[in-house]
Amino acid sequence: MFLEIKNLSVDLREFRLKDINLSIAEGEYFVLIGPTGSGKSVLLETIIGFYKENTGTIKLKDKLLNNVSPENRGIGIVYQDNTLFPNMNVYENIAYGAKNKFSDKEIEKKIDEIAKIMKIKHILHRNVTTLSGGEAQRTTLARALIVEPKIILMDEPFSALDISTQSKLTSLIKKIGAKYNTTFLHVTHNFNDIWNLADRVGVMKDGNIHQVGYVQDVFSRPENNFVADFVGVQNIFEGVITNINSERAKINLKNGIEITSSDIDCLNKINKNSYYKNEIKNNVKDEKEYIKVLIAIRPESIIFSNEKFESSARNQLKGKIIEIIESGPTVLVNVNVEGHIFKGLITKSSAENLNIKNNKDIYLSFKSLNVSIIDEYESFNTY
């Protein structure tokens, strides 16, 4: 692996990183998400060498970094706020790091090249305090890239920018990643950054990484209720597995609602556990001995219809609309099904076609493939 972090712990008294394990491949764009205070920035600053590890190892290209000073690690960093040196102009900022590596002529050539890519050629001699947010972040990226770091760490680089500038910078970063085969570790709160940029994503909370995986997997198959909630899975219900085979499981929610799931990874995991397997095969009647799980369904996976219809979706439920929340072009419809509130996301035009309104009876359908099973969760009452 290109960047390999093993069993990393950092104790900053008021905050701790606990047993972090993370591997990032060369040229990969890895995005780390998590709530404020989860330790994302501390992790970045530990990787770059500003905080000392208590235990564990950080390797970059198989070289152990633990005792290497930040200036010798070959890692670049881009922060959320403008960290351009105010005592230098744009050109001097970009040239600052390059002075350690290249001759003046080479620097001039490199700045010319990178300024063209970053579209900052016209501002090279500007005072950095006069730059717009987008110009400042493009300059910051140019400054980080010019020293040809092995990996660039980005700590919410777009969060202070307007949406249009964010999208321009996103395309720019994609272009740079492809051109220089740069490896990125990007911390963000913005899910658009994940969908637009990430090859893989990690979810952090309280100094731990809770899940790492491909974007689609993390969003559709969260491993615990925290990840499910954080990535926007709004339908999380507790139930018990009453029947299981290699293809699907039947989960009973309270009030007799039965949901079918084909979360293969989780089914395999549960099937491998002989205790669970025996419990279910023996058809234990005592409810206390059923396997308690959470199920998660993304709101966009729910299909609404006015009538019951034949389809490949194994789950079809009838409920009453209790709340309609409009948000731009989409509508979030909350439906009460036997005391469970299901949330479905549809477009405004679909809502109009279906004549969505409060107190109306409606059918909800969703595929068993879209029902994730979370078998390790913290507390039922969290949601």
Added chain:
Amino acid sequence: MRSKFEIGFIVITIAITLLFFIVIGSMFLIPSFEGFINALFSEEMAFAITLTLYTSIISAILVILCCIPIAYTLSRYEFPLKSFFKIIIDLPMAFPEIVIGIAILMFLGSNGIGGYLDALGISLVFNSTGIIIAQFFVALPYAVRMLYSTFNYIDPRYEFVSRSLGYNETSTFFNITLPLAKNGLFATSIISLARCIGTFASVLFVGGGILMKTETLAVSMYLNLSTGDIDLAITSGILLVIISFITIAIMEKYAKESYLQ
């Protein structure tokens, strides 16, 4: 339309500032013009001005050289008993200057290390060196406090970025931190100089207050008041006010624009 609250605060500000101005300004009315000119061009006054500027400039330079690493350390690094060290450095600001003078005198005099220094032919009290030491001890805590705030105000991420771009701690300090602290450093220098110029009680004790030997402007004012030479005493006072006014005005003019604002 100003609110009553705003008007009230402005009135209080103007009233107290005017009171200050009248009290300080009244000193200018006491001597006759002829008496002031005679005192100003007297040998004693020339000596006091020269000694004050000479000792104060050296002390201020020493203060700045010492306060930079101290303030930076207190601002950036964690180490055992850090709070205790901060209290010790701040302490002289809280007690009367005369206490610093007595403490230095006890330490450097024959009751302290003075005997050993005498044996080596080194004398640190009752001379201009003693004045510099006294001024240094009085001004250092103020300088550390000011520069500590300046360093605290500089986002350490500037330094992190510099390190990530291949510069070690020393180069980062000189290339990034110090230039960013430029205005705070300038203000600290001016305040230190003003503090050194105005130091009285500790200078009197450690320097000895000897006429035409360790007679700074502040000491001159005291000595001449004691002997009843009002013109010389007030002229010293006026000079101190003028020098202080100029230093503060310079600071106001040049320390305004900040990189970090």
